[in-house]
Each structure stands twice: as C-alpha cells, then as structure tokens.
Amino acid sequence: MTTVHVVGRGIVGVRLHRLLSGRRPVMVHEGRWHDITGTSPGDVVVLAHGGDVADRVRQLVARGLHVVTVGDSPTDALDLLHDPPEHLGTSLVLGAAMSPGLSGLIARHLANQLATVDEIHVAIHGTAGPACARVHHRSLSGLSPGYRDGDWIDFVGGSGRELCWFPEPIGAKDCYRARISSPYVLQHAFGDVSRISARRSARRRDRFTAWLPMLRAPHPEGGVGGLRVEVRGADERGARQVAIAGIAELVGTAAAATAAAFVTGVLDGLVHEGLVVAGDAELPTVELLSRVEAVGVRLQEFTGIPQP
Amino acid sequence: MKLLRRILGALVIAGTVAGGIRLKGTGGVPPQRGGWRPLELPDER
Structure with a gap:
C-alpha cells in the first residue's frame, strides 16, 4: 500500500500527519530524513521542513516518488519552475501550503x-x-x-x-x-x-x-x-x-489542510503528472478547495461595500 | 530676535490652523455594510 512520508515534525508536519493518518500508512520523519531507502516507487513524500529543498526534490523524483513541497523558498521555486526534474510518471506539487498553495x-x-x-x-x-x-x-x-x-x-x-x-x-x-x-x-x-x-x-x-x-x-x-x-x-x-x-x-492549520488536499488528490489520481502548482487550470480546483474546507478551513469571499 | 519672533509666529499660526482642522474635521462614517461571507463552492464534482 502507498505510504505517505511526512518530513519534518513542525506544526505543519504534525497537523498533516493527524489529518492523513487512519486511512493510509503515514510516517513522520525527523529533520531532513536523509535515508530514503525505505521508500517504494509511488509513495508520496511531503517536505514540511524549512530551508531549500530543490536538490532534495530532484533526488526524490528520480526515485519515482510523488513529492509535495510546503516551503516558501523563492530560490527553490525559480530553480524547479525553470528546470523541472525528469519524472517517472509521478507528480511534483510545488508549494502546497497557505501561500503558495x-x-x-x-x-x-x-x-x-x-x-x-x-x-x-x-x-x-x-x-x-x-x-x-x-x-x-x-x-x-x-x-x-x-x-x-x-x-x-x-x-x-x-x-x-x-x-x-x-x-x-x-x-x-x-x-x-x-x-x-x-x-x-x-x-x-x-x-x-x-x-x-x-x-x-x-x-x-x-x-x-x-x-x-x-x-x-x-x-x-x-x-x-x-x-x-x-x-x-x-x-x-x-x-x-x-x-x-x-x-x-x-x-499551520491552513497549510496542513492544503497539503492534505494535494496528497489525497495525488493518491486519488486527481493531480496530473510532472510539475504541478496550485492554480494550474488542469487541476480540479473546486474539488481541492472542498477538501480544504472539509477539514475545517472556512473560505470566505468579500462582498464589497455598497456605494451610496 | 526678529527671526525668533517670526518662527514663533509661524508656529502659533500653524498650531491654530492644525487645532482648528482637528476640532472641526470629522473622519467620516466608517462603512456600515459589506464585508465577508462564506464562499459557496459550485457543486461540479
């Protein structure tokens, strides 16, 4: 069975583990989790720790893993958007937190x-x-x-x-x-x-x-x-x-809810292969937003101020 | 001495004008309607 690996035991990592556990195997790893030999192709890895992750992402994608990043590093974003890693039929979700995400x-x-x-x-x-x-x-x-x-x-x-x-x-x-x-x-x-x-x-x-x-x-x-x-x-x-x-x-709750929506989207086959960013026209946006709302994040719209 | 008197005069006039604006001016009424409401997602799943 596909395993979800959450890397990082911070606020987002712990909350994401809580949202995903129960229905599928979820493992939380400390720090940067360098030993990835226990993974199987098709597993999902969520990088929920701070710092730059572009090299790490390339290593994981080359191993046939789905990767979801939660960080907000402009350097990573530029690197991965301009030169996306070769994938083996898996998804790389770049930015699945509150923003980006x-x-x-x-x-x-x-x-x-x-x-x-x-x-x-x-x-x-x-x-x-x-x-x-x-x-x-x-x-x-x-x-x-x-x-x-x-x-x-x-x-x-x-x-x-x-x-x-x-x-x-x-x-x-x-x-x-x-x-x-x-x-x-x-x-x-x-x-x-x-x-x-x-x-x-x-x-x-x-x-x-x-x-x-x-x-x-x-x-x-x-x-x-x-x-x-x-x-x-x-x-x-x-x-x-x-x-x-x-x-x-x-x-942290909004970021974990968004990451959980993308992880379950990947597992359910809703997210396309290759580089994925929130806002892609190909994504089932309403379904993903519904999954974010389903864990308690209330989306609101501004109604405007009526002019006299 | 003349310069000092001019500076003091300018300060008094500026203070009087600013005080008048402060007392007479109203900030207007903040918006009483509008705001946020729950976003309804279309049922297109």
Missing part, C-alpha cells in the same frame, strides 16, 4: 468567474511555526519579486505599504512587499496575467529589525493568520470586475 487555488476559483484576468494580488498575515516565522523575518529584508507587463521587478522588501482587509477577526493590516515565492508560482499558473504581487503583514518593529538576526526566539506558533486573494479582470461584456476571497485561520 491555497492562494493559487483561490485565485483560480476566482479567475474562473471572470472572462479575462489581468491582475492577481495576494496578501498574507501570520506565521505557522518557528521555521515559518524565521522565513517571515528574513523576507522583509530581501528583494521581493513583482510581475508587471511581462517583466519581473525586484522591489525593496518592506516597501509598498498597502492596507489590506482580511476576514474577521483579523480585519485591516498594513502589508508590505516581501521576498516570497507566490508571484513566481502564480505566474507559472496564470501565464496571461500582466500584474502579480504578494505582500505580507508586518509591524513597524518587524520592518525595522528585518536586517538583523531575530532578536528573540520565535513563538511556538503564531496566532490566527489570514490570506487574501484579489483577482482583477473583466466580465463577458468587458466591464471591470474585482473578486476577493480569503481565510482567517491558524497558518
């Missing part, structure tokens, strides 16, 4: 309601475990990618403040450009879109200390986090339309 599924769902899509803007609030918090801290000091009219622009991390409204109880948060991989992943899935951006919420202290090492150890888990996906385009008559949806949930 759930953000792509929501973007595709919103895009399907419009005739054309020009812009996708993602905002995230909160972190999962300590590894996620460290990525958040570092992301505000690096160059952050933005896509405009066919060109990638490197913005200064921590710039571009925008007040973004998340579902309650989060409400409005100041969000800033950051070094996160979502724009790369979304651009791969939405090749015709002319503008893509991703921002994350931050406090003044986060931005001021971003260039320093973390001054104190991160919390075991962040509080309630949020995701907001805004898709701009036009309807059949050419009228401008904006569709917004998001979630308010613990980031």
